[in-house]
Amino acid sequence: MKFEVTVEISRREGILDPEGTEIERVVPALGYTNVTGVRMGRTMRLVVDAADEAAANDQVDEMCRRLLANPVIEDYRISLSALETA
């Protein structure tokens, strides 16, 4: 069964986010004076063929820990849904 998986990878609380900080520093000059708390992250979408949702989730979690996220500085959140197959 195929599952569409979205992994949102973000920096852990307390880890500096230079890109977000820079955007926040610059936007007031462009007229947006009401923007705060800018944080940038990465998203990965993929399709996993697994027996069930738990198996798909476990595999993606393992992939994230092994190679996709840096657990020292990043958190990740996995969400998945069954993919309709024609």
Added chain:
Amino acid sequence: MKFEVTVEISRREGILDPEGTEIERVVPALGYTNVTGVRMGRTMRLVVDAADEAAANDQVDEMCRRLLANPVIEDYRISLSALETA
């Protein structure tokens, strides 16, 4: 009123995604032979202080078009929710 905004920026359909392609190429060697359709994107989270949800959405849409996304190669999706203030 403050709104927590998430912008998910992804490559348009048909635009090459070298990072996603490379991850998909490499994962079978690590034992994951059931992964397809890997696409990488960016996420931006920010807080906007606006009169209402429509105003917040319009402003973020304008910011995306002006400076955050590249409309030639990227799509973006805005989702927002009112932020509880203590």
